[in-house]
Amino acid sequence: MSDEINYRKVIAVALADAMREDDSVLLLGEDVGAAGGAFKTTAGLFEEFGARRVRDTPISEQAIVGAAIGSALCGLRPVAEIMFADFAGVCFDQIANQLAKYRYMTAGQAHLPVTIRMANGAGAGFAAQHSQAAENWFLSIPGLKIAVPATVPDLYLLLRAAIRDNDPVLVFEHKNLFALKGPIPRDAEPLRLGVADVVRRGSDVTIVATQQMRHRSVEAAELLAQDGIEVTVIDPRTLIPFDDEAVRASLEQTARLMVVQETVQAGSWGASLIARMVQHHFELFDAPPMLISTPDTPAPYAASLEREWLPSVDDIRISARDLVNW
Amino acid sequence: MTISMEATASLDQGPPDDAVDLLAMMLRIRMFEDKVMDLFSQNLVRGSTHLCQGQEAVTVGVCSTLRPVDTMTCTYRGHGAVIAKGAALDACFGELLGRVGGLCRGKGGSMHFADFSVGAIGSNAIVGAHLPITVGAALASSYVGDDRVAVSFFGDGATNIGAFHEALNLAAIWKLPAVFVIENNQYGEYSPLRATTPIDRLARRADSYGIPGVLVDGNDVAAVRSVAQSAVQRARAGDGPTLIEADTYRQVGHSRSDPATYRPAGELDRWLAKDPILLLEQSMLARWSEADLDAVRQAAQHDVDVALETALAMPEPPLDELAKDVWA
Numbered sequence: 001m002s003d004e005i006n007y008r009k010v011i012a013v014a015l016a017d018a019m020r021e022d023d024s025v026l027l028l029g030e031d032v033g034a035a036g037g038a039f040k041t042t043a044g045l046f047e048e049f050g051a052r053r054v055r056d057t058p059i060s061e062q063a064i065v066g067a068a069i070g071s072a073l074c075g076l077r078p079v080a081e082i083m084f085a086d087f088a089g090v091c092f093d094q095i096a097n098q099l100a101k102y103r104y105m106t107a108g109q110a111h112l113p114v115t116i117r118m119a120n121g122a123g124a125g126f127a128a129q130h131s132q133a134a135e136n137w138f139l140s141i142p143g144l145k146i147a148v149p150a151t152v153p154d155l156y157l158l159l160r161a162a163i164r165d166n167d168p169v170l171v172f173e174h175k176n177l178f179a180l181k182g183p184i185p186r187d188a189e190p191l192r193l194g195v196a197d198v199v200r201r202g203s204d205v206t207i208v209a210t211q212q213m214r215h216r217s218v219e220a221a222e223l224l225a226q227d228g229i230e231v232t233v234i235d236p237r238t239l240i241p242f243d244d245e246a247v248r249a250s251l252e253q254t255a256r257l258m259v260v261q262e263t264v265q266a267g268s269w270g271a272s273l274i275a276r277m278v279q280h281h282f283e284l285f286d287a288p289p290m291l292i293s294t295p296d297t298p299a300p301y302a303a304s305l306e307r308e309w310l311p312s313v314d315d316i317r318i319s320a321r322d323l324v325n326w
Numbered sequence: 327m328t329i330s331m332e333a334t335a336s337l338d339q340g341p342p343d344d345a346v347d348l349l350a351m352m353l354r355i356r357m358f359e360d361k362v363m364d365l366f367s368q369n370l371v372r373g374s375t376h377l378c379q380g381q382e383a384v385t386v387g388v389c390s391t392l393r394p395v396d397t398m399t400c401t402y403r404g405h406g407a408v409i410a411k412g413a414a415l416d417a418c419f420g421e422l423l424g425r426v427g428g429l430c431r432g433k434g435g436s437m438h439f440a441d442f443s444v445g446a447i448g449s450n451a452i453v454g455a456h457l458p459i460t461v462g463a464a465l466a467s468s469y470v471g472d473d474r475v476a477v478s479f480f481g482d483g484a485t486n487i488g489a490f491h492e493a494l495n496l497a498a499i500w501k502l503p504a505v506f507v508i509e510n511n512q513y514g515e516y517s518p519l520r521a522t523t524p525i526d527r528l529a530r531r532a533d534s535y536g537i538p539g540v541l542v543d544g545n546d547v548a549a550v551r552s553v554a555q556s557a558v559q560r561a562r563a564g565d566g567p568t569l570i571e572a573d574t575y576r577q578v579g580h581s582r583s584d585p586a587t588y589r590p591a592g593e594l595d596r597w598l599a600k601d602p603i604l605l606l607e608q609s610m611l612a613r614w615s616e617a618d619l620d621a622v623r624q625a626a627q628h629d630v631d632v633a634l635e636t637a638l639a640m641p642e643p644p645l646d647e648l649a650k651d652v653w654a
Contacts, residue, residue: 026469052469058499063492066458067465070476073447074397074466093489097452098459107431108651109442142652166654 008178010152011041011117014159015079017186019049022077025163026053028064029081029117038083039119039178061087065094068114069102077113079163085120085134085172092137099168100143115162116170121212121262122310123176128298131306133211133263135172135239139272145169145193146239150214152182154237157191165193174211194241198250202230204324206250208273209260210235213311217260220316229324239269247273248281255286256323260311265293287326292319333542333549334556337609342548345610346622348390352382352547352603353626355406358415361634362405362422362436366582371422375436376403380545380577383602384509385410385479387550388570391558392477397447397463399456400479402437403509403576404449407479412444415629419637427640431647454484457493457506464502464567475561477505483514485528494569498535503561505554506569509544511576516588529571537567544572545602548609574602 005013019025027033027042027049033056036043046054057064061082068078082088088095095116102110122131138144145167149155155173162169199218202225209217214235221231232250236243251257257277259270274289292311300306335342342348359377366375378385381403389398389410400407409418413429421428422436429441437451447463450456456478463476484490485508497504508528512519520526532539538560542553550572557568575597579586586594598604607619 055500058492058495060492060496062489063458063461063496066455066489066493067462067496070447070459070462070464071466071469072462073459074463074474076466076469078462093452093455094458098450098455102448103654104651105430105434105438106440106442106448106651107429107433107647109430109440110448111654113654 003184004181005152005184006178007152007155007180007182008039008041010156010184011159011173012043012045013184014156015042015045016048018160018163019045019053024075024077025079026055026076027079027081028055028057028068030057030059030083032056032081037081039175041173042081061091062094065091065099065116068116069094069099069112072112072114073110077163079115079117082116082118084130085118086129086132088118088134088137095138095144096141100141104143111166112168113166114168116168118170118172119175120172121174121176122299122306123212125301125303125306126175127301131299133261135170136263136268138170139239139267139269143168144240147171147193147237148210148239149173149237150177150211150235152180153185153188154197156184157188158193158237161191161193164190169193176212193238194243195237196243196246197235197237198246199233199235200231202232203253204230205256205258205320206232206234206247206254207258207260207316207320208234208236208247211262213260213262216311216313217316219313220320223313223317224320227321229321231320242273244276247277248284251277251281251284255284257285257289258292258320258323259289260292260316262310263294264296265291268293287323290319290323292316332540333552335552336543336549337546337605340612341606341609342551345606346614348386348547349603349606349610349619349622350626351386351410352606353623354415354629355382355386355409356603357627357630358405358409358418361630365422371436372424373435374581374583375422376581377578378403378406378576380597380601381509381511381574382406383547383550383606384507384544384572384574387547388477388479388507388554390551391554392445392475394444396475396477397445398477398479399447399460399463400449401453401456401481401484402449402451403481404439404479405436408439408441408446408449411441411446413439413441413446415633416636417441419634420640423637423640424642425637425640426643426647427637432643433647433651454480454487454489456480457484457489460504460506461493461497461502464497464504465500467503468500473562475503475505475558477507479507479509481514482508482510482512482519482528483522485531486514486522494535494537494567497567498537501564501566503564504567505557505561506567508569508571510571510573513576513580515580516584527571529569532569537569539569539571541571541573544574545600545605547602547606
């Protein structure tokens with residue numbers, strides 16, 4: 001656990017470790033090979049593993065995902081890269097109708113150990129078609145697991161777990177976290193998908209947040225602590241499966257729930273989590289649950305507008321105080 | 327138009343040596359599909375179904391060149407392709423009837439026939455979506471260095487969807503062992519080809535990918551097989567994919583709700599006169615007697631009848647089947 005590395009670079013470390021471990025793992029995507037990836041997240045892999053295992057594709061997202069599916073049906077363990085998660089719209093059929101349903105429709109004859117990596121999220125000025133938290137598009141399609149790592153060790157461990165998993169896993173890499181540093185947890189136990197990280201513990205309010213919003217929530221929690229408000233921050237790390245039990249257990253202590261997310265309310269993971277918690281654990285609530293989301297607009301470009309659009313540390317801090325005082 | 331390989335055989339030159347096997351398979355498919363129409367009228371089949379009477383020579387001709395380890399994907403009009411690849415008739419009926427003994431334990435239905443044990447790795451209900459998947463199957467063969475070939479059947483309509491372009495382009499640049507077979511049955515749903523497509527011969531589209539495009543009479547099982555053989559050999563040798571256009575005709579409507587009234591008068595009769603089973607039988611009479619052919623017909627009908635009887639006795643899926651197979 002001694003080496004520090006950033007969120008961007010740990011991706012290639014995890015991919016290389018997975019490829020050394022299993023020859024059936026191969027990478028497919030636009031410029032993932034010789035160029036080392038549009039975000040340099042696959043740098044060095046082409047040099048180590050060659051063109052057979054690190055395969056540059058045309059700009060053909062349907063073909064990339066379809067090729068991953070077909071190769072998995074025939075025994076490989078492909079990792080496909082969709083450069084920006086927003087481009088999942090171009091191959092939505094392959095993900096939603098093929099990858100997710102193939103196993104079910106064939107009554108388990110099909111095996112789909114497919115990992116799809118996508119860069120997502122806002123905050124870096126990429127505007128409306130390159131900034132979405134696209135993981136929310138896939139919540140209502142049974143058959144897909146969804147990983148949303150927020151830290152360097154989680155990204156390493158979730159990517160390794162996704163590649164080892166025998167089901168399709170969508171791994172969302174947040175663009176605005178690329179510079180974040182942390183250790184490579186090579187000696188850690190493999191992570192099971194569906195286990196939340198309780199980032200900090202406090203008895204007044206439970207905040208559930210992922211990726212960029214997890215870090216903002218922790219920052220807000222530290223400010224609130226100065227005012228005597230103790231916050232639990234839970235990072236679910238995967239949205240499917242979701243560690244409901246971690247949230248429920250925390251609610252036993254805090255009786256107050258806030259979810260912070262980088263997308264609109266409608267059809268979001270936060271809305272789904274709150275619905276489940278209210279439906280099954282209504283008795284635990286001392287105050288209405290609160291969902292902090294973006295306004296109902298596409299992601300804007302200008303720095304001032306994007307700052308306004310994303311939930312800020314202050315938004316979280318003020319809302320959490322209101323919730324505690326409700 | 328690039329035609330780098332032409333049919334080196336045809337029924338005009340006399341029947342193939344294994345004509346009895348080819349005829350038996352084509353008859354089984356025809357009789358299966360006819361039976362499916364009956365089952366519909368009895369309300370025993372749910373949803374919709376898309377039948378392939380008239381197109382049997384394409385799937386039977388191509389699949390007769392494949393081994394069980396070679397993979398095949400097809401469309402929602404795929405009963406014939408899956409049967410031609412070797413799936414058991416009773417399990418096919420069972421799937422249509424929604425029984426636990428079906429190919430997919432009753433969870434896929436008419437549009438999702440699959441039998442991985444014979445290389446039938448999926449019928450797809452989204453037009454063209456199985457083409458990129460076929461590329462992946464071919465990629466796996468190329469990656470591990472075996473000599474399996476991935477074949478895909480799809481309709482003329484699928485050549486106008488984006489997945490077709492992405493799939494053929496990728497298969498071509500990676501020189502993958504794939505064979506793409508257009509079942510040109512002249513209609514995309516209710517629309518004739520000329521209303522949706524600016525060229526008359528779809529095999530010409532191969533030019534865009536720098537691969538051979540081959541046009542073949544899709545009602546002549548011997549001709550289909552000869553072009554398929556060349557394409558499969560080319561794929562196995564590592565020379566890349568081929569696009570085959572098999573000209574044929576959908577003798578029935580698009581789906582069960584379509585009486586196909588849009589067909590011009592006389593068109594169906596012209597195609598019925600060159601029905602693929604009729605053509606094969608006429609050719610066979612040079613070497614076999616009418617009584618021989620009748621024996622093949624009776625055996626096929628017997629197989630189909632027994633399979634249906636077996637399937638009708640299969641139980642429905644137990645309710646715990648609902649939640650199975652979402653996850654590995």
